[in-house]
Amino acid sequence: MASSKKKKEKKKDFQKAKLKVGKTAAKADNFTDTSFRAKAIVLGKQSISAQRSADTSTDQAARFAHHVSLLRHRSDTQRQESLAYLTTAIATTPPTTPLPEPVATLLPKLQPLLLDGTPAVRRQLLKLLHVLPAAEIPAHAEQLLLYARAAMTHLSADIRLFSMDVLDWLVAAAPDDAVAAAGAWVKTLRCFLGLLGWQAQAPAGAAPVGGWSVAAKTAGSRPGSEAKANAKYATSLAAFVRAGLVAVTRPRLERPQGVPLLWAPQYDLPRRANAFAHLNLFGPPRDEDNEILEDREDRQRIFALQFEGAVRAGMESMKREGGELGRAAAALRRAVEDGMTDYERDE
Amino acid sequence: MLICENCAICLTLEDNADRRSPNLQHKINRDPPSYAEDFKAQYQQYDSFRQLVMQAPASAPSDNIVSLRDLIDFISHVANNYPALTADFPQQLIDLLAQHHEALEHELREKVVGALVILRKKDVIDSPTLLNALFPLLTATSSKSLRSLLYQKILSDIRTSNSKATNHKLNRTLQTVLYNLLSSDRSSPKGIWAVRITRELWRRQVWTDAKAVEIMKEAALSDSIKVIAGGVNFFLGGDKEREDLAEADSSDDDAIDMRAMKHQYGINKKNNKAQKQLRHAALMVKKKERKKGKPHPLNFSALHLLHDPQGFAESLFQKHLQGNKSKLGLEQKLQVLQLVSRLVGLHKLTIITLYSYFLKFLTPKQASVTSFLASLAQSTHDLVPPDAIEPVVQKIANEFVSEAAAGQVAAAGLNAIREICTRQPLAMSDTLLQDLVMYRKSKDKSVMMAAKGLLSLYRDVGPDLLKKRDRGKEAAMQLRTGEREKARFGEQQVGTIEGLELLEAWKEQERRRKREEAGLDPDAPDREGEKEEEEEEGWKNWDAQEDDSDDSGGWINVESDGEDINISDSEDEKPSAKKQKKEDEKPAAKTTEEAKTIDELNRLATTRILTPADLTKLNELRQSAAVEALLPGERRRKAIEQKRHADDGLTAADLEGVSNLGAKMTKEERVALSKGDRENEDHRGGTAKRKERKEAAGKSTTNKDKARKKNMMMTIGKARGKQKRSLRDIGRTLKGHVDRQKRGGRRGNN
Known part of the structure; x- marks a missing residue:
């Protein structure tokens, strides 16, 4: 005779579930819920180390890439060290061999560091910029200028001062594109005026508020650092204006004699990247500040209309300060005079 | 310079970046012109950062000194001070959101949304601009957090712009946008946002008009399952939700006890703060009182605000239920069915095919069949042709009610039949009814109760269908005397004012009493002037009404021996044959008399205007009649009749009803029941309770009590x-x- 417990257990297996009217039947014991739908499959971990091989050349490339990725590290010393590594790596690469990473991918990662809060990082960045192959810079002038302008309007005086170094480098490396890119001429000049505290001609009839405080700014409530900064701004402005306004004669390409083409330069291969950028075929529509001003005459016209008055007035008052400021102002004046000699004013 | 040049502190802090926003913001708000230059510097920085972001939205320039986020926050807070300089600012933000909302870093994105809302609060932009900027994002973005943020901001903006007075223009625009969202692409699930917004605004009584209902109607007819469910749920539960919220608002949990506060003020130290608090409390109480006195806003339910309910119900039925193409699951189908049947029952619509649609679901094995039964009963009304319902009733009877079926099943079937027949008594044939009534002898209690319910229903509405011995005394007598006519299809009851017959009787009584006092013949007709005199008195009395009714001190006259009407189940109550014969002799006379009484009833309402005095008396009489109705015998019948309002829906639980009586309780339920009352039972006597109440109200104790409680050492x-x-x-x-x-x-x- 089996125990009652055993009997019960046996009975359990054959018990029928009670059905109730109006209620859905209970799920079976082995029921599997398949109603969910996966939106994504997440793998636990992916190793990058497996992709690296022991080869020394690729190893170097990997280290290069590693340091590029470290540029966004939160510690400033790490950023600086990575920049230093990249600087030496680029400097030691012979000009014939390509860089481990092309400039086009490198620059977007370097640009944000223009606004870095640590002076040492910025100094190192400038060194790195100087060793970059100069031929590749013009294509990226527009982006670089965007960041340079962000640095020029930055709230920290240090970064504003640093932006001058960057701008000087850019004007030296890509003199044409630094002034001709979209928005380069008008917006950068406006930033300069803001830096120097010179009032641009207000397009609307907005009443100038607190004009005296601007004068106080140029006069320098704290003569030391302020005057030094202003001198630097003026020097950079001079270089920028010279690049934009003064005509340069470039050596013409040797072309085979005897081909009687009247407009030969027009049929040349363009020497610039994105030669038809000024047509703006694909981008969003530009406002007038963002126009591409490739012709020197256009730049002269805009300079005369919008900036010349303010620049000349500011220059005069600056020259009166004398010393370093005066010298900078004189250099600026020379640049403006050189640039605007052949401008025909319609008066 | 970054901050104020003229401020010595700022000069010493010169290059410390932390000094920026809050300090400057405060200063700018106090004196905008002086800090214009500083603001300009910030604005320029913002502008160059913005250009960077527009170029590469994924990498917002956020170094450790300044971030675009902070700049946007700062500028949005002070933009109203420099309208000329920041004229483009709102549009720039809107563009940034519209073009790059997918790529932007989420914190920046949320900040931009917040900045737009701040600009709206400062009245830099108007409501339509804000809503036009935010609403397209709500349906476009794939980010859940952004969606919830936008949803919340949109709702709060609509609520604030409707807070003082209804902003019809804004509401109309938004409603049109929502409607278009639903109607432009019926199959997209984006319409769910239109549903959610409309439902929330309906719940908060911001939108109470037909246009909102129209939006939900569109939602219910869409192709996306989510949207359909949202729309249908709104009609089924939106009004209840609204009522609940209104109730929760009006119930004053945090009522201020003014007495106690005054008393406290008398005792405690008197300072300005306490006085201010007291004044504030008094103000709040007054405000609350005023709120209580306000008339309740008259809100129509969504089902009543529908235009063309017939068309709506028909298209719902055809689109989601009838065809084979519908993708809805059983759950959703049931909800749609519930809505359709609710509409049909409420508006007395005619959808003949609906009843035959039910046929295939009426088997006990069908999942949630009780819900189907409830919907069926709900969709029946007195204007449905009995031919359409008869087969359904027959089917229920065949499938559910049999000796072989489980008790639960039979009870559910019987209950369903009863509910159907309450609404359309003509759907029953006598053979079927007599068959069903036999189940009152069943051993299963739930079946027995259900069958008895059916029996008592037909004693009331159609005793001629029952066997003679089942009819009961009252109904049998009425049938015999011809007092009760057989109901016919489409017949309508003549409407009267409730309690008018009571007033009529009272007036007659009064008249007789007066005439008797005057020594006249009580049965003789009135003089001409008498009536008018009386009426004039009624109008005169009209100010004094309230005092009058107070005089009676809330006492309502109740007849001491209310008629005891019993519903008896016994079959042996047969009216005596003699009486029957006697009554049979003059049926014709009786019918004319009946017609006369109906006329009599309406005479009062049709021949004269009821004076205020009449109306108060009418009210009084009605109340006393209601109290009488609560005496034991009557109470049961009334309770059954008045349990449900005509507008309320019928649920599956109603049909399962008594069959769950015998069901075993869970352990928790049993424990709760056994503890039940004891927890809040108070065993103390009356005096102790009174004393506690007195103490709680801040009242003092008696001298005796003080003496008793005095410290012994004293x-x-x-x-x-x-x-x-x-x-x-x-x-x-x-x-x-x-x-x-x-x-x-x-x-x-x-």
């Missing part, structure tokens, strides 16, 4: 002194005591 000195008294002294005190008692206290009464 009384001990006196007690000791008393012990040491000489006999003479004791005598003197006693004498004095007696004397004082006589005089009535120390101060004396005489």
